[in-house]
Amino acid sequence: MAALTPPAALRAMFDAAVAAADPMRVIPAALPPRPGGRVVVVGAGKASARMAEAVEAAWGPCEGLVITRYGYGRPCRGIEIVEAAHPVPDAAGVAATRRMLDLLASLGEDDFVLALISGGGSALLCAPVPGLTLAEKQAVTTALLASGAPIDRINTLRKHLSAVKGGQLAAAAWPARMLALVISDVPGDDLAFIASGPTVGDGSTVEEARAVLARYGIAVPEVVRAALSQGSGVLAPGDARLARTETRIVAAPSQSLAAAAEVARAAGCEVRLLGDAIEGEAAVQGAGQAALARQIAATRRAGDPPVVLLSGGECTVTLAGADGRGGPNAEFTLAALLALDGAPGIWAIACDTDGVDGAEEVAGALIGPATLAAAAARGLDARAALARHDAHGFFGAAGAQVVTGPTLTNVNDFRAVLIV
Structure with a gap:
């Protein structure tokens, strides 16, 4: 990873995406x-x-x-x-x-x-x-x-x-x-x-x-x-x-994904762009990208470069009377966390480029192989949090939120899944 840890590499990709859209x-x-x-x-x-x-x-x-x-x-x-x-x-x-x-x-x-x-x-x-x-x-x-x-x-x-x-x-x-x-x-x-x-x-x-x-x-x-x-x-x-x-x-989102891809390639990653216009329920997309990451991890051989899946768009959360606060990026990440179930060598970040996920003053979340077990050790129930659409509450308690403050731009959701 060219001297970057997986969490640092993911955050650098997100920061590059935001910077590319700075007015x-x-x-x-x-x-x-x-x-x-x-x-x-x-x-x-x-x-x-x-x-x-x-x-x-x-x-x-x-x-x-x-x-x-x-x-x-x-x-x-x-x-x-x-x-x-x-x-x-x-x-x-x-x-x-x-x-x-x-x-x-x-x-x-x-x-x-x-x-x-x-x-x-x-x-x-x-x-x-x-x-x-x-x-x-x-x-x-x-x-x-x-x-x-x-x-x-x-x-x-x-x-x-x-x-x-x-x-x-x-x-x-x-x-x-x-x-x-x-x-x-x-x-x-x-x-x-x-x-x-x-x-x-x-x-x-x-x-x-x-x-x-x-x-x-x-x-x-x-x-x-x-x-x-x-x-x-x-x-x-x-x-x-x-x-x-x-x-x-x-x-536009495509320009920000291109900037993130440059950072990923400089870190030695193979980049796979999944699209800049992905929509649909955030939890469904999170589970789907996690499944794809697990498939890629299962076929990797020694010496293969890390792979990063990049995507953008605007996912949604149907609250339907739930008591949670929503937030499509946090919900995407929570669904991915459950689907990965501690799979080794896979990290992910999902953040809104404006620094606000839904109505929360939080950009999103960043997870890794140890996040689910660490949260469980704190008494946090990831599945229950997802069911009530309270990903923000879960990641806040787990210490896995990404908080940027106002980024002063807005080119929608940014997602990256890293397989090392």
């Missing part, structure tokens, strides 16, 4: 020269304040307003940074979104808007459709997050209950010219679903939004169904109000 690294190359005339910077997401900081490092102080998660603010000289709640929106996010829309409404065709969008923007950009209160929007969001629905379905419903998603942020700026720079946190990098696509059109329908409620058994107040029955302001992809908006992805 201070990716934003400068994506910026055009600062336009003349009035320039306004807006944005939302867990990486947006860091993106704003990078913009001002290149362009100098700018007018604007960016909304980020509590604890993710950065010092800016001109752009106002507002912190609000994520993943369930709050009044601070609603008030800041209203001010952002008012700011954009003041612009004309000679003005320029730079929009900075990243994962987390769906909660942070919050403008409920008329007739829907914040409390009702919060109830829908909470039910969606517990339902196990994939992010594209969640955001389909969100945008049809919003006055800012689905291209409506760009429409608010019309006829000004807009460039949107985006850090992707969704499988497949579909712009329509990153932060619920505030600067791009969307082909989904209100009927599809209603189908999400039915498919995942989400109980909502009647006022929510009434809001959907009235249609929504989501823009079709060819809407004329999008004609002066350009949207570009500047960082």
Whole structure:
């Protein structure tokens, strides 16, 4: 392992994945020269304040307003940074979104808007459709997050209950010219679903939004169904109000996995990329990757290089009334821990690149051959913890959590399984 222990090697891969998506690294190359005339910077997401900081490092102080998660603010000289709640929106996010829309409404065709969008923007950009209160929007969001629905379905419903998603942020700026720079946190990098696509059109329908409620058994107040029955302001992809908006992805999960792969190869590992868009139940994916690792371990011969399995995407946890706190990365790792059952020579890490797994201020967990037995010696029951979706509680007690604090970026889940 080129002088690195397996845990150190896994952590180095994760750190490289995060660093590859640092806005201070990716934003400068994506910026055009600062336009003349009035320039306004807006944005939302867990990486947006860091993106704003990078913009001002290149362009100098700018007018604007960016909304980020509590604890993710950065010092800016001109752009106002507002912190609000994520993943369930709050009044601070609603008030800041209203001010952002008012700011954009003041612009004309000679003005320029730079929009900075990243994962987390769906909660942070919050403008409920008329007739829907914040409390009702919060109830829908909470039910969606517990339902196990994939992010594209969640955001389909969100945008049809919003006055800012689905291209409506760009429409608010019309006829000004807009460039949107985006850090992707969704499988497949579909712009329509990153932060619920505030600067791009969307082909989904209100009927599809209603189908999400039915498919995942989400109980909502009647006022929510009434809001959907009235249609929504989501823009079709060819809407004329999008004609002066350009949207570009500047960082994505594939780039972060490539950076992690470089670290792994430098440590002497054979790298096997399983994909950057893996979805599904976290526990199922964790058990599956553990089974694959055991198969690889069983066929290894003396002198073979270590093998690392790298993957990204966005797994889900269906809470279904359980008393645990969820967290797909921790749940993935706990399921893998049980499936490995102390198998020698196999370590794994799973972390969210934003430093927050689910709603917990924990990135994820790192396990090895001795983790399960050590936890049992402390009186911890891994199987019971998995059943109640309390992987965070388990790993906290076991001392196996990975805690980074705010990473100031967000390119979704990172997973690495190392076989030595």
